[in-house]
Amino acid sequence: MTVKDDVARLVGDALEEAQRTGALPAAAVEGVPIERPQNPEHGDYACSLPLKLAKPMRMSPMAIGEKLVALMPLRGPFDAVQVAPPGFINVRLSEAWLTQQVDLIRQEGPAYGAVHVGDGRRVQVEFVSVNPTGPLHVAHARGAVIGSALASVLEAAGYDVQREYYFNDAGNQIDQFNRSLYARYLQHFGREAELPPDGYMGDYMVDLARELAAEHGERFLEMPAEAGTAELGRLGLARMLAAIKADVQLLRVHFDLWFSERSLIDEGQLDRAMGLLRERDYVEEREGAVWFKSTSLGEEQDKVLVRSSGVPTYFATDVAYHYNKFIERGFDEVIDVWGADHQGHVSQMKQVVGALGIPSERLTLIVHQMVTLKRGDQVVRLSKRSGDLITLRELVEEVGTDACRYFFLARSPESHMEFDIELAKEQSADNPVYYVQYAHARIVSIIRLADERGIDFAEGDVSLLTHPAELALIRKMLLLPELVEMMARSLEPHHLPHYAAELATAFHTFYQQCRVVSSDPEDAAITRARLKLVDAARTVLARSLSLMSMDAPDQM
């Protein structure tokens, strides 16, 4: 239970008591709202319940507040509660309690920040899932960072998390890919060949053809064209997939499972999903095709599941995939991270899940907006088909993994973000990334110094920590578990970089004002206490960075 929950209970218990004894009239309440006031004069936590109860209770907010505060015992972490106009209950934490948390944080170590909102429930996070017909680009990097950070946060919040990449290895686009590759392959050997009209034009296809030619020679020329195209395509696809794996690894993104679209067809899951939809009367045959009757669910149009040619659409396999996620594998919750270009499919996907008999709230679609990439003044448009502009790899190699992760993560998914490469490089010294990491390196070097001087602070007395900067740092450290809980509930990991920067500031401010390792013998006790604080700060900062899959360097 977080402190915030404890505050809510403190107020909630008082309300119950007041209503039971008749001190306050009966009124329906939906939860106890607890906030963190921005003005420190308002204490550590604030509750606006009296303001909300004023109307149903027909009393002034201040009077309600007074009644409640009178019933709130100053136990445990709490030092003072008071009512403030226009009707807030402000709660302040006790300094003695705050300092004790330093020891507790050190005890928890790298596990600090973990909460139990997930309660072991199984959640699948599917992200990136770009077709392996070309290299990953900048927008994909954004999805990769959002998805992986969200997965880490959910894990810290007590969920059993599965990270998954769904890749297309069947269908039209793969045919296009195969034909494009075959054409490049023929061209490599000086044969006359034209790319298909909707083919993949990028130079990477030329490179891929050359690599395969180097490895396999003219083998595919000797086959009938159709077989050659298919054979070559299969090898090319495997290479593209391997390249994508390498690319996401550059961003420190790991997947538990790479899920093949084709396997849904081969292993009968598509048929079973279609059968279930048909059974539930959501399928209709018309004009030689098989349709999902989404208009019956309020959608604007029906969707084709199986073309008149007998070939299932991507939509059909997507239905099968979600059937597989919920019904065959039994995930409690599923989160899909999509780019804005897929926004139009969100309501259809939700309807499909409902049509399969699954409460559609169990599926969450996180749609992130596009990334506008800039090099100075030049706007670079992102298109996989028309050519190879800035790839994920180029970006990461130029800007660095940590900076990429930090910047992509710091923007909320729905914001249309701008990424100026020149700026990111020029400002690297003033980068918030390095600011946060520098705080960690600084901490480690202080502890290193203490080690060199043979200072043992295991018995440090944390009650000596009374300086405002010390207490401010502790308060900031205590925010992490609440933040993890909030992020897991809202599925918004973008708060993490902002928190890390605030924590770093709290540390730097403390460092500026409080000498840690002092050579004056009279300071021995406070030195030991502060070393404990510094060590706890290292724990929390390192945890914040690890949740973002960022490096926590010992030196820079």
Added chain:
RNA sequence: GCGCCCGUAGCUCAGCGGAUAGAGCAUCGGUCUUCGGAACCGAGGGUCGCAGGUUCAAAUCCUGUCGGGCGCGCCA
């Protein structure tokens, strides 16, 4: 035309219906004999696109409107 997203400081962006709307960068001004100055402290800078509405309380919710992005296929 319809759907989704965005519009907050010079720039890039936070902001859970609550108290005086914040951060970084940029600008200006301070701090330094000792633990890492990649630091700290301070200042200026805002009609939260605009107009209505709901509410004790709106940057936040609703409606409309203007501007920008992305979609609207028997493509994925």
